[in-house]
Amino acid sequence: MEKTSVxxxxxAALIAVLGLVPAFPLASGVPITAQSxxxxxxxxxxxSRKGGLAALFFVVLTLIGLPLLAGGRxxxxxxxxxxxxxxxxxxxxAYITGWLMEKTKSVDILISVxxxxxxxxxxxxxxxxxxxxxxxxxxxxxxxxxxxxxxLPGDIxxxxxxxxxxxxxxxxxxxxxxxxx
Amino acid sequence: MFTNVSPYSTKLDKVxxxxxxxxxxxxxxxxxxxxNPLVMFIIFLVLLLIYFFAGGLKFLSLGLYHLKITVPFVIxxxxxxxYLGHLDKGITLIFRLISAFLIANLFLLTSKIHDIILAxxxxxxxxxxxxxxxxxxxxTIGLFIxxxxxxxxxxxxxxxxxxxxxxxxxxxxxxxxxxxSILDDADHVSDALRARGGIKKxxx
Numbered sequence: 001m002e003k004t005s006v007x008x009x010x011x012a013a014l015i016a017v018l019g020l021v022p023a024f025p026l027a028s029g030v031p032i033t034a035q036s037x038x039x040x041x042x043x044x045x046x047x048s049r050k051g052g053l054a055a056l057f058f059v060v061l062t063l064i065g066l067p068l069l070a071g072g073r074x075x076x077x078x079x080x081x082x083x084x085x086x087x088x089x090x091x092x093x094a095y096i097t098g099w100l101m102e103k104t105k106s107v108d109i110l111i112s113v114x115x116x117x118x119x120x121x122x123x124x125x126x127x128x129x130x131x132x133x134x135x136x137x138x139x140x141x142x143x144x145x146x147x148x149x150x151x152l153p154g155d156i157x158x159x160x161x162x163x164x165x166x167x168x169x170x171x172x173x174x175x176x177x178x179x180x181x
Numbered sequence: 182m183f184t185n186v187s188p189y190s191t192k193l194d195k196v197x198x199x200x201x202x203x204x205x206x207x208x209x210x211x212x213x214x215x216x217n218p219l220v221m222f223i224i225f226l227v228l229l230l231i232y233f234f235a236g237g238l239k240f241l242s243l244g245l246y247h248l249k250i251t252v253p254f255v256i257x258x259x260x261x262x263x264y265l266g267h268l269d270k271g272i273t274l275i276f277r278l279i280s281a282f283l284i285a286n287l288f289l290l291t292s293k294i295h296d297i298i299l300a301x302x303x304x305x306x307x308x309x310x311x312x313x314x315x316x317x318x319x320x321t322i323g324l325f326i327x328x329x330x331x332x333x334x335x336x337x338x339x340x341x342x343x344x345x346x347x348x349x350x351x352x353x354x355x356x357x358x359x360x361x362s363i364l365d366d367a368d369h370v371s372d373a374l375r376a377r378g379g380i381k382k383x384x385x
Contacts, residue, residue, distance in 0.1 A: 009320075010363050076210075080212065136274065138262065168361075
C-alpha cells in the first residue's frame with residue numbers, strides 16, 4: 001500500500017515536471033510536450049494498474065484545477081481545447097503500455113518496451129486525441145490525422161528514450177521494473 | 182511553485198473552494214450543450230462582466246491576459262472554419278473554448294493551491310464508499326505536490342552536473358539518473374511511511 005501510493009505520487013510528479021520542459025505550440029493547438037514521455041514511462045516501469053493510476057491521478061488533479069500541464073494549463077476548460085482527447089487518453093495509454101509490457105515479459109526488453117510504448121503511447125493515445133480534435137475543433141477524421149502526423153517524429157524519439165531508460169533501469173535495479181517481476 | 186493566483190483581491194476570494202469547483206465544473210459542462218453562436222457570445226460577455234464585477238478592470242485584464250494560451254487554437258479554428266464556410270460552428274467552438282478557459286481561470290485566479298488541495302482531501306473521504314482508501318489518497322496528494330519542486334530541482338542539478346562534463350546540454354542524458362533517483366526515493370519514502378505506522382494502520 002505504502003509503496004504503491006509513493007510510486008503513484010512520484011511518477012505523477014514526474015509527468016508534471018516533464019511539463020516544465022518548454023513546450024512547442026503548434027498550429028493545431030496541441031503543443032509538443034515531454035509529458036507523454038512520462039506517461040509511457042509510467043506504463044513501462046510501473047505496469048498497467050499502477051502506471052494507469054499515476055496518469056489518472058495526474059489528469060484528475062489537472063482537470064480539477066492544478067496548473068500542471070505544459071505551459072501552466074489546468075482546469076476543466078481543458079476539456080474544450082484541442083488537447084482534450086490526449087489528456088483524457090493519458091491514463092488509458094499508460095494502462096495499455098503497462099498491460100502490453102506485462103504480456104511480453106518473456107520477450108527481449110528492447111523489443112517489449114518499444115512495442116508497448118508505440119502501441120500504448122502512440123496508437124492508443126492518438127485515438128482519443130483524434131476524437132477530441134474532431135469534436136472540439138470540428139475537424140474531419142482525415143484533417144485530424146494530417147494535423148497529428150506532425151507529432152509522430154517527436155513521439156518516435158520519446159519511444160527510443162523510454163526504451164533506453166527502461167532497459168537501463170532493468171540493468172541497474174532489476175526489481176524496480178515492476179513489469180518484469 | 183504554482184503561481185496562478187491573482188495578485189488583486191476579488192469578491193470571489195472568500196467563496197469556498199468546494200463551491201467554486203462545483204460551479205466551475207457545472208458551468209463548463211453546460212457550455213457543451215450550447216450550439217447557438219449568439220448564445221455562446223452572450224455567455225462570453227457575461228463572463229467578462231463577472232470578471233469585472235469580481236475584481237475590477239485590473240482583474241478583467243488579468244483574465245484576458247491568461248487567455249493568451251488559447252490564441253494559436255483560436256486562429257487555427259477561425260481559419261479552418263472560414264475555409265469550410267461553417268462560420269456559425271466556428272464562432273460557437275471559439276467562444277466555447279474561450280469561455281471554458283475564462284471559467285477555469287476564474288477558479289484558478291481566485292483559489293489558493295493550498296485550499297484546493299485541502300478541498301480535494303476533504304472530499305476524498307467520500308470515496309471510501311467506492312473502495313478507495315482516503316488516507317492513501319491523502320498521502321499520495323501530499324507527496325505528489327511536495328515532489329514536483331524536488332524533482333524539478335533535481336533535474337536542474339543533474340543538468341548542471343551533465344553540462345560540467347560536456348559542452349552539450351541534453352535532456353536524454355539525465356533521464357536515466359533522474360528515473361533511478363525517483364525509484365530510490367520511492368523505496369526510502371515508503372520505508373519511512375511503514376516505519377511510522379504505515380497507511381493501513383491509520384485506518385484503525
